Every structure is written in C-alpha cells, then in structure tokens.
Amino acid sequence: MPLLDVNNISISFGGLAAVSGFSFHVEEGEIVSIIGPNGAGKTTVFNMLTGVYKPDAGSIKFDGVECNGLAPQEIVKLGIARTFQNIRLYKDMRVIENVIVGMHINQKYGFFDMLLRTKKFRTCEYESAKRAQQILEMVGLSQHTHDYAKNLPYGEQRKLEIARAIATSAKLLILDEPAAGMNTGESESLMHFIRTLKDKGFTILLIEHDMNVVMNISDRIYVLNYGKKIAEGLPEEIVSDPQVITAYLGVTKEGKDAAGD
Numbered sequence: 001m002p003l004l005d006v007n008n009i010s011i012s013f014g015g016l017a018a019v020s021g022f023s024f025h026v027e028e029g030e031i032v033s034i035i036g037p038n039g040a041g042k043t044t045v046f047n048m049l050t051g052v053y054k055p056d057a058g059s060i061k062f063d064g065v066e067c068n069g070l071a072p073q074e075i076v077k078l079g080i081a082r083t084f085q086n087i088r089l090y091k092d093m094r095v096i097e098n099v100i101v102g103m104h105i106n107q108k109y110g111f112f113d114m115l116l117r118t119k120k121f122r123t124c125e126y127e128s129a130k131r132a133q134q135i136l137e138m139v140g141l142s143q144h145t146h147d148y149a150k151n152l153p154y155g156e157q158r159k160l161e162i163a164r165a166i167a168t169s170a171k172l173l174i175l176d177e178p179a180a181g182m183n184t185g186e187s188e189s190l191m192h193f194i195r196t197l198k199d200k201g202f203t204i205l206l207i208e209h210d211m212n213v214v215m216n217i218s219d220r221i222y223v224l225n226y227g228k229k230i231a232e233g234l235p236e237e238i239v240s241d242p243q244v245i246t247a248y249l250g251v252t253k254e255g256k257d258a259a260g261d
Contacts, residue, residue: 001064003028003203004172009048009058018044019227021058026172031194031204033214035238036224037247042207043085045224046176049205050082051075063171076105081170083161085177091150095141098149098160099132102167132167138200139163139193155186159193166202173197175206179213191217215239223247 002025010020019041026032034042047053049060051072060067062078070078081102090098107128113121136142139159144152149160158178165173178194179187187210194204194217208214214221215235223231223238225247231238238244 005061007059009055011053011056017227022229024222026205028203030219031198031217033206033218033221035214040224041227042224046174076168079171081165081168082174083165085180087157087161089149095144095147095149096132099135099163099167100128102164103128105168135163135166155189172203177207179208179210187213
C-alpha cells in the first residue's frame, strides 16, 4: 500500500476546473515531484492534500487513513507536514524556538499546565528543546541554535522551515518550491540536503520549477497541465516526453509551434 494514495481528485472554483481527475501515489521512502507550467494546478493539489481545500470529488488516503474533510491540524497529526514557496518563519524568534513551535501540535500538556508552569509543562518543554536541538543537528543548523531566524542566509532559512516541518513528527514532507529564489550553489546544496532527508527515512513530495533540481533528485515525476495529468514516469522519460515539451515550451518535439502554422 502506498504511503500516500490519491485517486481522481477534482476541484473547481467558480465553475472553472482547477484540477480534474488527478491520480498519483507516493511510496514510503520516495522523492516524488509534481511539475507543470504556471497555473497548472500544482499548489491547488497541495492545498487539497493538506486540508486547505476539500476536493469536490476523489479520495486522498495517507497511511491507509481517508483524509477527505479533515482539518489541516488533523492532517498534520497524521504525519503530513508542508513548507511554502514564500518562507513562513517566525523571523523575530530564535532558530530553536521556530523548531519547538512545530512540536506544539503534539504537545501533551494543557492550558492550565502552561499557565501554572506545572511539572508536566516543564518536563515537556525540556524534552521539546532536547528534540529540537537533535533536529537542528540533523539538518546542519546546530551552529545557529540561538540566532534569530531573520539573520540566517536564505538557503539556511529554507532548511529551518523544513526542520520545523520535521518537528511535527512528519512521515511525509510536502515541499512547495524549495529552490525558489536560490542561486545555482544554493540549489546544489538543497539537492544534497533533500537526498540526506531521504537517506534518513523521510518521504518527500515536492513542487519545483527548477528542472535541474527535479531531474536530479526525483525517483518519479508527475506532470500537470491545465489541471490534468499529461505524463508520469522516471526523470529520463519525462524530459523527452512530447506532451511535456509542448506544455513547457509551446512547441512540439519536432520544433513546430504547438498551435500550428
């Protein structure tokens, strides 16, 4: 059974189909990419996976559990965590505090424990700080533990956002344009980082426009265009697929304009 199994999901806004009958799956331990031109429906798919939107039709199962209709926080508790194209850190908080925030969804103390700073609260906070430090070491940010998030270089802020996602106890990391705004060196570093996450047992689903990143780290790729799947396969299959070339470049593989004449 796939870790993530998506069957025929569709959603429309104001009568306009944003995604139509899209099916895909992600096996445990894979890196799978969803690519396509701007407006293809990729982020809409992510929003359905994470409970921001409810599909009009189709099913989403994660680890055997039906996710349709669940609230975003319930989906996080199942083991799905997401990052965003625009980095959403608490930039005036320290690096370790950003990671601890990711753990709060699974905290076992209540409001009055926090208010009265009970032994249960203090124990949980100590364990959270210890775990946060371990995560920072795992992602290579331990030297920045007490720095403010806003002072990190751009690429390190990306890592911190992923670290916070890991802190939710995620099994599946959903990365939305992780290489956005990066130069070539930063993108190369990101590729290495994502591979190390796979080696540590994480399953990764990503949207990415940087084809160098996609083709070098993906186990499999799905291609969307106008909300519909037009191709799926291995990176070497996708890069030479005529429909993919047409969707991205507007020309056929033979070099003729896709619109004719």
